[in-house]
Amino acid sequence: MPDYSREKAHGGRVAGVDEVGRGPLAGPVVAAAVMFLRGVPDDLAGRLDDSKKLRPALRERAFADLHASPSILIGVAAASVAEIERHNILRAAHLAMQRAVARLSRRPELVLVDGNAAPDFGCPAQCVVGGDSRCLSIAAASIVAKVIRDRLMTRLSLRWPGYGWERNAGYGTPAHRAALRAGGITPHHRAAFGTVRQLVLSTSPLSPENAEQPSC
Structure with missing residues (x-):
């Protein structure tokens, strides 16, 4: 203690x-x-x-x-x-x-x-x-x-449902990763993180240009 x-x-x-x-x-x-x-x-x-x-x-x-x-x-x-x-x-x-x-x-x-x-x-x-x-x-x-x-x-999470932030607080749990693959990136995702890029750019319909935009 x-x-x-x-x-x-x-x-x-x-x-x-x-x-x-x-x-x-x-x-x-x-x-x-x-x-x-x-x-x-x-x-x-x-x-x-x-x-x-x-x-x-x-x-x-x-x-x-x-x-x-x-x-x-x-x-x-x-x-x-x-x-x-x-x-x-x-x-x-x-x-x-x-x-x-x-x-x-x-x-x-x-x-x-x-x-x-x-x-x-x-x-x-x-x-x-x-x-x-x-x-x-x-x-x-x-x-x-x-x-x-x-x-x-x-x-x-109320504004961006589906990623489970009320449960995972934004950490890369399997459910959060699956939601990124299915739904793509939000303005609150850390697009510069390699894990986010790998999950989103390989599967999301969003273009790499959109995925790389920093959020506020």
Whole structure:
């Protein structure tokens, strides 16, 4: 389980940052930054973990409790499919992280980042590999980002039914791949991803020119 040792060791304002959505074939990448101004409430600490390890109902409950506390600051941001196409998925994820930190109402003195690379936040940053399982602030950020992105993909699925985004969140499940082969690309698919190109260009009635257009 994650703990608060790195945040305590610093002694100042520490924000945990994580992103969700590097791997999907569709949708934006979403990042969240979470900063506990007075430590982690005892009733919440035991329920924070890597969002991928939590059942949806537990994620939703933790998400609501994080937002309910006035001593917990949260910033959320995204990088669009067009930005993923324009740059690359790593750079787009870093853009989302920078924007999330910038949306915190107070500037952190240290940013803890899940992974082995961090963008420039305008303050010191520390990379923590597997941070969403090791640091409570990063775990909280992973939950916020996951819930926000899943909700977004569910809304998009209402406009673009058939791809199962309400279930797969845009990841390349067999059902999603089959829908791409049958229905072609949408404005929310990452056309620059090799998997998308291979699935669509070989079977879709859309022309390669249309399939390569970046989405917004």
